[in-house]
Amino acid sequence: MSASTEAAVIHRTGIDGWRWFGRLFLVLLLGFTVMPMLWMFITSLKTGFAAMQYPPQWWPTEPTLENYWRLIDPTSSVGQDFLRYFWNSVWVSTLTTILAVVVAVPAAYAFSRFRFPGRTFLFFAVLLRNMFPAVVFLVPLFILMRVLGLVNTHGSLILTYLTFGLPLAIWLLKGFYDNIPVQLEQAARIDGATRFQAFFLIVMPLSTPGIIATSIYSFIGAWNEYIYAYTFLTRHDQMTLPVGIQRFFSENATDWPGLMAATFMMSIPVVVLFLVLQRYFVRALTEGAVKH
């Protein structure tokens, strides 16, 4: 009796030890994660002079939103550029997302339902695509875009993002279709629906969470893409935000507060989108890894 109580006491302290260790770890990790973002935000509220101080002002003596106003002011040249890049990013990412869903939905459905020859092979080809580095494609795609006359157009980016987003989009969606019982479609077929009707009226509505997750994924991917945009676009008025910000930086190398305000604005859409729809996103991403 006393021995077991003793064991229980030891266990309790053991568990508490780990629990405290876990908490400490989380706090440190949180600091590591948040500190850079916080400093970005604090810097964006400073004047150029206030940012260039040593030791740094931990909180600006005169916080100002001036850097943000300048970015969204369509009458200044910086504002014009920034708004143009922002709009280009919105346009490219939105169109990529819509096209990706339109193409991926039927493909994912087929991968989930049909047993045609080479299905497994195709699916692993889809997965393997993710492993090829962008540079393998860069030179040939650049030539291809030149032949198609798409260099310096958004078409080149949309086509590229669409293709490179597809494998993952198909993978994510397939996970959702796998979870929808085939019996539902069979029942619809028995009731006289065509296979397409069964797909469109029964399966599609049930896979809405999957479509949402896939859309966020392709939107964020397109929004953040850099290497193709950097290679295909040289005209300023076509640039998307990641490339545009780089240009902004190379021309105003010492304007750190302005740059931090720009990176903050650039991060807002994806972070908000992500935080609001987090549960779909996380579920879709892990679905394939844990069970597939």
Place this chain on the structure above:
Amino acid sequence: MWNSRTDYLYVAPAIFVMLIVIGYPIYYTIELSFFNTPASLSLADKTFNGLDNYVTILTSPIFWKVTWQTVVWTTLSTFFAFVLGLGAALALNREFAGRGFLRGLLLIPWVVSAVAASYVWKWLYHSDFGVIGALMVQFGLTDHPINFIDNTTTSLYALIVVNVWKEFSFAMIMLMAGLQTVPDSLLRAAQVDGASAWQRFWHVTFPHLAGVSTVTVLLLAVQNFNSFIIPWVMTSGGPAGSSDIWITHIYQIAFGRQRWGVGAAYAVILFIVMMVLGYFYVRALTKGDESRAGA
């Protein structure tokens, strides 16, 4: 369950686009790697030069230096991202107030653009006004701010920190999902039998995580091997090539020096390495399938 010609129609659009945008470039890169193509990229003037491009690469001392740096970059980034991700997943694997919020916060670095992250960290590392240098002086670690990224011995490691910051939370969500598959009853049984917290983790939790861990590590490794943005935006591989990894190096050779043939040959070698990694990836995935089918 069904089988007919029309089945292919569902996949046709996807296959068609991928053949053009994926199949053609792969073929083309392989072809370019056996040719000497003029800087202007005028394809009519390219001349066949056999394996010359490959010989140039493999006999160059820079190749081995960059390869070593790529190994360091990939291994350390993957290791630390995985360890931090595992720690976070275990610490969050318990109901408490604010857990969802905390998870969201930890995931933000993974969602933001790598270009934005690179500039933010460049500013944190700034040699004169960087907050990291200032903090280190404040805590008495050094007398004056250290310049981490303009220094040949520290630049690669400074970038690895940024990379780990950016992607540890990917490992975290993957492993959090993996932890859901650990049966509570087993953990409780182990606890009743007197297993310590560590023993329960090592003998019950960890074996259940093996599958997800393999996939996560492979995905991280592939992603790190293919990294471009962070080293390119922060240092362009410098100073003196000290933070150059394969992709940044290839980019410089192809688009910087217009040596298209050598760049393509590099890409082909990389491609072969990726195929080997890909083989293990697929094997890890299918192995999971078999064990599930067996259970």
